[in-house]
Amino acid sequence: MAEQQNYYVPPSSIWPIVGALGLGLIAWGAAHTVIETTSDKQGWGSHVLFAGFGVIAVMLFGWFRDQINETMSGLHSDQLDNSYKQGMSWFIFSEVMFFAAFFGALFYARMIAVPWLDGASNNVMTGEVLWPEFVAQWPLVETPGGTTTQAMGWYGLPLINTAILIASSVTCHFAHVGLEKNKRGQLAGMLSLTIILGLVFLFLQGAEYIHAYEELGLTLQSGVYGNTFYLLTGFHGMHVTLGTLMLIIMLLRVLKGHFTPQKHFAFQATSWYWHFVDVVWICLFVIVYVL
Amino acid sequence: MSTVVDDHNHEAHHDHKPSGITRWLFTTNHKDIGSMYLWFSLIMFFVGGAMAMVIRAELFQPGLQLVEPQFFNQMTTVHGLVMIFGAVMPAFTGLANWMVPMMIGAPDMALPRMNNWSFWILPFAFVILLSSLFMEGGGPDFGWTFYAPLSTTYSNDSTALFVFAVHIMGISSIMGAINVIVTIINMRAPGMTYMKMPLFVWTWLITAFLLIAVMPVLAGAVTMVLTDKYFGTSFFDAAGGGDPVMFQHIFWFFGHPEVYIMILPSFGIVSAIIPAFSRKKLFGYSSMVYATASIAILSFLVWAHHMFTTGMPVFAELFFMYCTMLIAVPTGVKVFNWVATMWRGAISFEVPMLFALAFVILFTIGGFSGVMLAMTPVDFQYHDTYFVVAHFHYVLVTGAIFSIMAASYYWLPKWSGHMYDTTLARLHFWSSLISVNVLFFPMHFAGLAGMPRRIPDYAVQFADINQITSIGGFAFGLSQLIFLWLVIKCARGGEKAPAKPWDGAEGLEWTVPSPAPYHTFETPPKVE
Numbered sequence: 001m002a003e004q005q006n007y008y009v010p011p012s013s014i015w016p017i018v019g020a021l022g023l024g025l026i027a028w029g030a031a032h033t034v035i036e037t038t039s040d041k042q043g044w045g046s047h048v049l050f051a052g053f054g055v056i057a058v059m060l061f062g063w064f065r066d067q068i069n070e071t072m073s074g075l076h077s078d079q080l081d082n083s084y085k086q087g088m089s090w091f092i093f094s095e096v097m098f099f100a101a102f103f104g105a106l107f108y109a110r111m112i113a114v115p116w117l118d119g120a121s122n123n124v125m126t127g128e129v130l131w132p133e134f135v136a137q138w139p140l141v142e143t144p145g146g147t148t149t150q151a152m153g154w155y156g157l158p159l160i161n162t163a164i165l166i167a168s169s170v171t172c173h174f175a176h177v178g179l180e181k182n183k184r185g186q187l188a189g190m191l192s193l194t195i196i197l198g199l200v201f202l203f204l205q206g207a208e209y210i211h212a213y214e215e216l217g218l219t220l221q222s223g224v225y226g227n228t229f230y231l232l233t234g235f236h237g238m239h240v241t242l243g244t245l246m247l248i249i250m251l252l253r254v255l256k257g258h259f260t261p262q263k264h265f266a267f268q269a270t271s272w273y274w275h276f277v278d279v280v281w282i283c284l285f286v287i288v289y290v291l
Numbered sequence: 292m293s294t295v296v297d298d299h300n301h302e303a304h305h306d307h308k309p310s311g312i313t314r315w316l317f318t319t320n321h322k323d324i325g326s327m328y329l330w331f332s333l334i335m336f337f338v339g340g341a342m343a344m345v346i347r348a349e350l351f352q353p354g355l356q357l358v359e360p361q362f363f364n365q366m367t368t369v370h371g372l373v374m375i376f377g378a379v380m381p382a383f384t385g386l387a388n389w390m391v392p393m394m395i396g397a398p399d400m401a402l403p404r405m406n407n408w409s410f411w412i413l414p415f416a417f418v419i420l421l422s423s424l425f426m427e428g429g430g431p432d433f434g435w436t437f438y439a440p441l442s443t444t445y446s447n448d449s450t451a452l453f454v455f456a457v458h459i460m461g462i463s464s465i466m467g468a469i470n471v472i473v474t475i476i477n478m479r480a481p482g483m484t485y486m487k488m489p490l491f492v493w494t495w496l497i498t499a500f501l502l503i504a505v506m507p508v509l510a511g512a513v514t515m516v517l518t519d520k521y522f523g524t525s526f527f528d529a530a531g532g533g534d535p536v537m538f539q540h541i542f543w544f545f546g547h548p549e550v551y552i553m554i555l556p557s558f559g560i561v562s563a564i565i566p567a568f569s570r571k572k573l574f575g576y577s578s579m580v581y582a583t584a585s586i587a588i589l590s591f592l593v594w595a596h597h598m599f600t601t602g603m604p605v606f607a608e609l610f611f612m613y614c615t616m617l618i619a620v621p622t623g624v625k626v627f628n629w630v631a632t633m634w635r636g637a638i639s640f641e642v643p644m645l646f647a648l649a650f651v652i653l654f655t656i657g658g659f660s661g662v663m664l665a666m667t668p669v670d671f672q673y674h675d676t677y678f679v680v681a682h683f684h685y686v687l688v689t690g691a692i693f694s695i696m697a698a699s700y701y702w703l704p705k706w707s708g709h710m711y712d713t714t715l716a717r718l719h720f721w722s723s724l725i726s727v728n729v730l731f732f733p734m735h736f737a738g739l740a741g742m743p744r745r746i747p748d749y750a751v752q753f754a755d756i757n758q759i760t761s762i763g764g765f766a767f768g769l770s771q772l773i774f775l776w777l778v779i780k781c782a783r784g785g786e787k788a789p790a791k792p793w794d795g796a797e798g799l800e801w802t803v804p805s806p807a808p809y810h811t812f813e814t815p816p817k818v819e
Contacts, residue, residue, distance in 0.1 A: 006813060007478070009399045012309055012317035016408035023462065024415025027455035031419070034451040038521045063404070079477060083401040086473045094465050094503045101511025101541060105526055108541075113534035121604060130529070145530030221523040224532035231518065 008075045015063040022059055025052030064249075068258070071265075081265055088269040092276050095239070099280055102235065103287065106228040110138050113224070117144050143223035150216040152229065154289035157208045161201055162285045165240075168197035169278040172247075176271050182261045184254070191251050194274070198244040205237050232288055239277045246270040308809050316411075319403035321388045322807060324410050326706070328385025329699075331413060333775070335377030336692075338421070340768050342370035347764035349747050350757050363747035364432035365424060371435030375553065376460050377417055379687065382695045383556040384409075384467045387495045389706065391471060393800040393807065394489045396480025396816045401473040405466050412463035420456040423449035434745060436546065439527030439538040443519040450520055454513045461506040468502035471495055480799075482818035486577065489798050493580050494559030497587045501548045501555075504591075509545040512538065536602050543594035551590045554686060555583060557654075557694030558625055561647045563798070564701050565629050568644035569636030570795040575628040582621035582628075589618050599670045608667045615665035619658065626655055641793065642716040646697035649724055650690060657685030660735065675745075678738025684731045696723075696774070703778070704792045708806030709785030715777045722770040729763030 029049030036045045070076065118136035119127030127134065131144040139151035152158070171193045178186030212218040212229075220230050250270050253259065259267050308314060318324060345366045349357050358366070388406065392399055400406045424430035431453040433441035442450060475496045479488070488496075515538070518524040525531020527538045558579075566573045573579065595603060595611040603611075629651050638644070660682040664670050673679060696719075704710055733756045738744075742753045749757065791801040799818075803811050 007398050009403055009810075010319050012313065012319060013404050013407070014317050016404050016406075017316050017411045019408045020411030020415055023412055023459050024419065027416065027459045028419050028452070031451035031455040034517065034521050035448055039448065082477050083473050086477055087402055087405075087469050090469045090472060090503050091465075094469075094507045097504050098507035098511055101508045101544075104508075104544070105511070105515065105537060105541060108537045109526070109533060113529075113537055114532050116534070117529060117532065140532045143525070143530060143532045145525075147531065220518070223525055227518070227524040227526055227531070227533070231514070231524075 007077060008070070008080055010066075010070070013063075013066065015059050015066070018055060018059040019063070022052050022055035025049070025055060028052075068253075068266075071263070072258070076263070081263065084265045084269070088265075088272060092272060095276065096280075099232070099235070099283075102228065102232050103283070106232065106287065109140075109224040109228060114138065114140055138225070140223050140225040145223070147221070147223050149218045149222040149226060151225070152208075152212055152216065152218060152289065154285065157204055157211070158285060158289045161204050161208075162281065164197050164201045164204070165278050165281045168194045168201070169275055171197065172271050172274045176267070179254075179259060179264055179267060180261050188251065188254050191247065191254060195244060195247045195251060198240060198247060198274075202237065202240055202244065205233065205240075229288060232284055236277070236280055236284055239280070243270070243274050243277050246273060318407055319399070320809060321392050321400045321403065321406065322706075322809065324400075324406050325385045325388030325390075327410050328381045328388060328413075331410070332378050332382035332385060332695075333778070335373050335381070335417065336771070337775070339370050339373035339378055340771065342366045342373065343764060344768050346370065347761040350749070351761040352758070353749050353751050353754050355748055358747070360747045361429060361432055364434075364745065365430045367745050368431045368434050368437075369420070369424060372420065372431070373417070374687070375435065375549075376457075376464075377413070379553050379691050379695070380464060381413060383495075383498070383553070383691075384464075384471075386491075386556065386560070386695070386698055386702075387467075387471050390702065390800060391474055391492055391495060392478070393803065393811055394492050394798055395475065395478060395483050396799050396812045396818060397474060397478035398810065398813045398815075400470050401478050402470050406470050409463045409467040409470065412459050412466075416456045416460045416463065419452055419459075423452040423456075426452070436542060437513075437516060438542070439516060439519065439535045442516050443527055446520060451517060454517045457513045458510055461510045464502050465506050468499040468506075472499040472503070475499075480812065480815035480818050486580070487818065489559070490562035490573065490576070490579055490583075491556065491559030494555040494562075494583050497583050498552050498555045501552050501587055501590065505545040505548045505552075508541065509549075512541045512545060515541070536598070539598045539601055540595065543597045544591075546597065547594040548587075548590040550683075550686070551586055553691045554654075555586070557650065557691050558583060560694045560698045560701075561629060561650050562625075563796075564643045564647040564697055565632050565651075567701075567793050567796040568641060568647075569633045569638050571632055571636040573628070574631035574634075575624070578624055579628055582624040585621040586618060589614060589621075593618065596665055596670070599667050600674045612665055612667045616662060619662050619665075622658055626651060626658075637795075641700075642713060642720055643697045643701035643793075645717070645720045645724075646693050646700060649720075650693045650697060653685055653689035653693065653727075657682055657690055660685065673738060675743055676738035677734040677742045677744055680744050681731050681734035681738060684734070688731065689727055693723075696720075699774075699778070701793070701796075702800070703781055704788035705800060705805050705807055707781050707785075708788055709781050710788045710792065711777055711781040711785065715773055715780075719770060719773040719777060722773065723767060726763050726766035726770055730760055730767050731763070733760050733763075 025048050029045055029047070029052050032043050032045030033049050034045075035041060036043045115121070115136045116123045116126060117131065118134055119125075120136065134144040135142075141151055142148045171190045175187050175190035175194060178184070178190055218226050218229065220226060247270055250267050253266070309318075315323060315327060345358060346363065349355075349363055388400065391397075420430075426449045428447040428449060430449050431437065431442075431446070433446055437453070475488070475492055515524070515526040519527050519533075526533045527535045529535070562573055562579060593611055593615045595607060596615045599608055599611075640648075660678065664673055664679065664682055700711070700716060737753055737756045737760070740753070742749055788805040790804050792805070793801075799812075799816060800807070802816070
């Protein structure tokens with residue numbers, strides 16, 4: 001390195017406070033939407049919620065436009081690039097911990113709460129007094145309260161979806177390799193393939209939900225088995241959706257000629273995110289579906 | 292390595308400050324953002340304090356005096372939430388914003404725009420939380436720990452507002468923590484190796500890690516409360532195969548590291564102030580670093596000591612008891628190091644030092660009552676009594692808040708460029724010190740005698756002790772107005788402060804003028 005660049009400190013920007021406003025609207029709107037849809041109250045909840053999403057969309061567009069312009073005009077030193085990479089890594093770590101909370105809930109329910117309700121450990125009387133009929137089992141197809149459901153198998157759609165996501169991680173990796181070797185054709189092709197695989201995954205996941213609701217009777221209200229199933233797969237699906245959106249934006253940028261073999265933080269971050277989503281799915285597949 | 296300034300293609304770095312309201316709304320400057328965090332925290336300190344006054348007024352006499360029991364519960368709940376998420380955590384983030392870049396010789400925080408975003412989320416979050424108090428049916432009334440089923444089956448309609456407010460507070464904290472951690476890892480001046488960093492930087496590095504690890508777990512907990520309450524899930528309902536005790540496990544997996552999030556930066560502050568006014572180097576620097584890291588690691592293994600009475604196998608109770616007691620070891624290392632730093636030092640008692648000394652003694656009292664609570668069989672008696680209230684107020688008020696006061700008095704000249712009125716500051720210290728002990732010390736006895744927490748009424752036998760406590764509470768509340776007045780006075784003017792107003796102080800922050808220029812260390816300083 002011949003000379004060290006100054007760390008680029010951006011000038012004042014309107015976008016952070018726009019983002020704060022957007023999150024505020026989403027929080028208020030989401031809360032009131034929840035209250036209004038679960039009671040007979042009337043209000044502005046959903047309007048405010050959508051306004052919040054709109055504000056966030058505007059913020060993301062403006063913020064990333066500024067950011068991209070700065071990158072393209074060469075204001076980014078290696079040190080700044082490192083800040084972004086580290087920031088993204090820590091963000092992904094926080095996401096890991098978010099999923100860990102739900103995996104933890106699944107573990108606790110399956111290994112502790114359900115057996116205890118049937119009298120395991122020193123809780124013999126719990127089973128006798130509360131629900132003498134209850135038999136501990138997992139998947140919990142009949143809750144102590146008597147709600148019944150059918151378990152979701154792992155073969156069929158979930159297995160296909162696993163293959164799809166693993167394949168998409170591979171294509172995403174080869175897109176990255178293409179970028180680093182400056183093979184733009186490979187980059188665009190593999191990236192498009194990754195996006196298509198992501199969309200197919202989401203489509204099949206939707207089909208699986210319909211199957212679960214209509215044929216298996218497995219709903220969000222089916223007791224703790226259904227709860228952990230839907231919250232884990234649901235949050236994962238939200239992350240796939242977000243990841244796919246990010247990939248689409250990366251594809252548009254690739255087609256505009258952005259990124260160099262040396263500098264492509266945004267692409268790299270998206271690819272990390274995609275691999276992370278894939279790893280979460282593998283854990284999900286093994287823990288939620290197979291075991 | 293010499294550094295060459297590269298400024299050929301942009302002139303973005305004017306040293307004049309932007310003016311008007313947009314300076315604050317759009318800023319990317321770590322000092323502006325630090326100031327906003329600190330002011331926000333001070334406002335929330337008074338909002339939460341006002342709620343504490345309602346609580347103490349109600350408890351001044353036995354019987355229901357002033358407020359409805361449900362409103363009393365809302366006051367205890369929101370007092371806790373506001374003080375934790377609105378006062379203590381933003382104050383530490385504000386201090387980190389101001390001081391970390393200056394202490395490590397960085398031009399700013401690593402991600403300046405995200406920094407501003409983290410801050411501005413907070414006012415929105417607290418408007419939402421506080422507005423729920425005025426909704427039909429009232430605000431959250433299930434305690435700041437929002438145990439299920441109080442927060443699910445039995446909570447009022449506004450719970451969704453609480454949940455989403457906590458969600459965006461969490462987003463703010465995580466982004467703030469990512470910023471701090473990346474700044475420390477990536478932005479240190481050449482020569483500023485890890486083991487040369489000031490302890491405030493070290494403690495914040497570890498705090499930031501804890502924040503990123505546990506705030507998402509809190510998000511998971513509130514999400515499950517939301518779906519249990521509104522969408523018919525049964526995570527915390529035994530009829531559906533869930534368990535209310537599971538809520539406590541998830542919550543305290545967040546909650547216990549959270550209490551260290553609120554004390555580790557204090558350790559850093561005190562480790563800066565005590566050497567400065569003892570005119571000696573900090574005793575045992577590296578052991579301080581290792582002790583901080585040990586506390587952080589242990590903090591993930593002790594969560595269930597909050598739940599000794601709620602149902603766990605004996606083996607688990609013993610495990611959590613022993614792990615909890617282990618924490619006393621690294622904490623003891625710290626206390627002994629501070630004392631050893633003062634040993635044979637040339638000590639002077641300026642106001643920051645007074646607060647730091649009060650911190651060491653009173654925080655240690657809170658630590659001792661913590662060891663008492665850690666003993667499972669003993670906790671069976673103390674659990675959910677005023678003894679617990681006394682314990683955590685000693686570590687949070689005379690611990691965290693006193694250290695924030697100490698930090699304010701230590702760095703206020705650097706921030707404002709003016710010396711503050713030391714007579715007022717001493718008045719603030721002594722009135723706070725006396726009143727805070729009148730406030731919290733008797734609570735120990737009330738708790739040992741069996742007075743439960745979070746109840747608006749009590750048996751007549753507790754009348755005297757509660758009256759004394761309330762008088763201490765009102766006096767402590769009034770004393771903080773002195774601080775408010777002092778800070779405003781100091782911000783507006785006063786005797787010019789030199790670059791280094793404390794002769795024993797060490798660190799890069801004292802090498803820049805007071806007030807610190809809008810941009811510092813645009814070219815990294817060389818650290819020997």
